[in-house]
Amino acid sequence: MNLFTSSILVTLFMLTLPIMMANTSMYINKLYPRYVKTTISYAFMISLIPTMMFLHLGQDTMISNWHWITIQTMKLSLSFKFDYFSMIFVPVALFVTWSIMEFSIWYMHSDPYINRFFKYLLLFLITMMILVTANNMFQLFIGWEGVGIMSFLLIGWWYGRTDANTAALQAILYNRIGDVGFIMAMAWFLTNLNTWDLQQIFMTNHENLNIPLIGLMLAATGKSAQFGLHPWLPSAMEGPTPVSALLHSSTMVVAGVFLLIRFHPLMEHNKTLQTITLCLGAITTLFTAICALTQNDIKKIVAFSTSSQLGLMIVTIGINQPYLAFLHICTHAFFKAMLFMCSGSIIHSLNDEQDIRKMGGLFKALPFTTTSLIVGSLALTGMPFLTGFYSKDLIIETANTSYTNAWALLMTLVATSMTAAYSTRIMFFALLGQPRFSPIITINENDPHLINSIKRLLFGSIFAGFLISYNITPTTTPQMTMPHYLKMMALIVTILGFILALELNLMMQNLKFKYPSGLFKFSNMLGYFPTIIHRLMPKTNLLMGQKSASTLLDMTWMEKILPKSISHFQMKSSIAVSNQKGLIKLYFMSFMLTLTLSLLTLSFHG
């Protein structure tokens, strides 16, 4: 059993090696990116050992190494939790990161600071690992904030661009609102349960857990871009494509869902929170799917589909199936990272062109990318026996057969159908038909870094779902019997979405584009959300900061009330009380007059 903890610690420790190497001459070496990539691949392979052991023995492990501080009755120590969730997630994350690192070698090869980029990506991975394996809330918070800050740095990678900086700040703002929820939950646990250790929190019974759960919910909403706090995710596409692939699709954004999964033992019996979660997830998945329908930026579409899938995961938590949600996290990581990498390949080949209307006919020019993109899209829509199928189909089935909010269910089904629709749209516009890009562009996808990285994830997108769901034991009893139409529902809505979208695209392609309808504008303008929230709120807040806090209170009233008024009254009263008026001439004149008069009177007296 010793091999278990030691090998997992080796995995985690290995990841820090390239960071430490950043102080040596290794860091100014051209080979640093490859070094990082190889380290991660080794870490992945080593991490398979404990995962296999876990799958074999099914034994949770918790290790506490280093005692940090004891405050009154609360002990905080460095503590790792290797249970089902972290043991499955660690290899998945490492595998995906490995591919993305290799992809970045190709994608970022002309960047002068490529070494720093790799260091940032690796730092992000480390914070993610901290988040996943943390056993107490403080450590979780370190990882939680760490991924947020690394996302800020990576979105703002091209810091010369205003958009990138704005997007980075936006991401931090929304994440920070979520963090408030996290801190609230921490505060509640501290005051009421006097612990931040996960086991101890789960052990304690408390009748009313609404406050901490709402806090955690808020945290998840911020981090996983759920409705209300969602706009940062599509904006985050300003970052380089590898960043979108790693952070904003497969790892960081699922941290919120992961948090809810971690704290699921508390949520299990809280019906109110479950309903809220369910509705929130359903709204998110539908709303973002609607937004995805009319976007033209290929990365934006994929980003919205990520948001939609995150909504689906939250729905799954809402129907009390955290294990399914976790399965979807794992499977989703493969094909979503690959979709981003494929769009990265297209974007790079077309000289940074992201508009799908200016692509077309890429199946001839980029056959490998096309294949992967189609497989990825099919996996995303839940095509049977691709990776997405194993989780998505199960989620829809379970939702269909559970006694739950039918409205939320309907929303989820509609969103599922839309997934197929916007996937069709990408394939139709980018890959099929006639080329609409500039003919002078030379397209070449035959770089081993690109091919290998996508290929690895391609195999993942086909087989990973099977492998993962084959190897893990089902934790909840699956629904064994159900009517045909329920069983086929997921597939039917998806196929319906495909056919409808294809027909519409074919039919509309040669029609004249009329003045857009209100529905189109709603979808294209992202539900007017950024217009309202990103204009009105900051404007009022900044105006308040300027007008009322700064100008009115600080510069006027506080100046007036204390210093200015005191000096004013002093001045006035001193003038009123004193006889001195400063009329020097008059004083001298009167002095002279009296003097002469007295002299005269004295002299004439005698």
Added chain:
Amino acid sequence: MLKIIVPTMMLIPLTWLSKPSMIWINTTAYSMLISLIGLTYLNQFTDNNLNFSLLFFTDSLSAPLLVLTTWLLPLMLMASQHHLSKETLTRKKLYITMLVTLQLLLIMTFTATELIMFYILFEATLMPTLIIITRWGNQTERLNAGLYFLFYTLVGSLPLLIALLWLQSNLGTLNLLVIQYWTQPLLSSWSNTLLWLACMMAFMVKMPLYGLHLWLPKAHVEAPIAGSMVLAAVLLKLGGYGMMRITILLNPLTDFMAYPFMMLSLWGMIMTSSICLRQTDLKSLIAYSSVSHMALVIVAVLIQSPWSYMGATALMIAHGLTSSMLFCLANSNYERIHSRTMILARGLQTLLPLMAAWWLLASLTNLALPPTINLVGELFVVMASFSWSNITIILMGINITITALYSLYMLITTQRGKYTHHVKNIKPSFTRENSLMTLHLLPLLLLSLNPKVILGPIY
């Protein structure tokens, strides 16, 4: 205690007798050595305190502040070198003498046993600070700033003298070690309310409390770099330190009297944070951010729970180092751009990448990134205020969000974006500056490993 005080005093002859080329190096090196002596006080091996004599003692509350004070003198000296490079030798020596005097007074303030002695030294620190601000500030507004600084603090602290005299005649002693056993419960009455106000207002002004904070942005903006550093890092902490010391006399009245001040602080921290969002002046932004952070300390001290005291102590140290570092960074920009306006210094990351790294780390510590001690401080304060009243989490949450926003806004405006044409031929960052930033950051990072030493006497 003399082994710190005497060497610090001897820094003055050292300054005046050194060769002209050696004045900076000698004083910096020796003051650094002195600060290393002070480090031993962090090891508080008894639960109570270390008594050095009848006049001086330290306990785990004053020791971190003492170390912070001694640590800051070499840093101030390093930061001021460029600022004074055009002055004559005598003025340089005078300047260093002022800094050394200030440090001497601060050390004695933090270790004073008698409250009256504490009061006298507390007031005495005003003089060197005032001279530093009004003599070496950059603009004519410095005179006004000095006036505000002096009058706010004096008016606030004169009632304290009367209160202390009354307490002395009533209790028979003002010895901090004895007084906690002799103190009578302060019941609610008009005269006691006045006593409470007299005792607290001096420190509230010093902190500063929102509403009485006007002197701070002015003084910070106009002060030369060393003045800003010592103001932000240590002088504000005198307020927190004094409050924590004197509250033992004021119970149980504090529970009742705290409400208006809590409200002011909670409200004020949001107001000052939102002022930060609109600042164009870099130093003013950092100054307002100090007000907002110190409001947290006021809240924590007024709540008076173990967690809040720990949070307040940790936050004071963390904020001392962070804000001092931010002022240093602002100064290094100012020395290159010759303006404090942020928009004139944008895009500096391209030109000064290492400086950008310092900016990043300073901003991150300012917004309390885990696991820095800033977070430890803030988190403890939030926990304490949450258990005091659940609703405060809303205000705290807003403040946390805005703090993150303005810290990163500051980072983005100064470091990111395209650089402007007039900054093309600026000087590279000097080793002096880089080591200055490192010396700020190292304690921050090392203390994160073991925050126990700065959690104060309750820990």
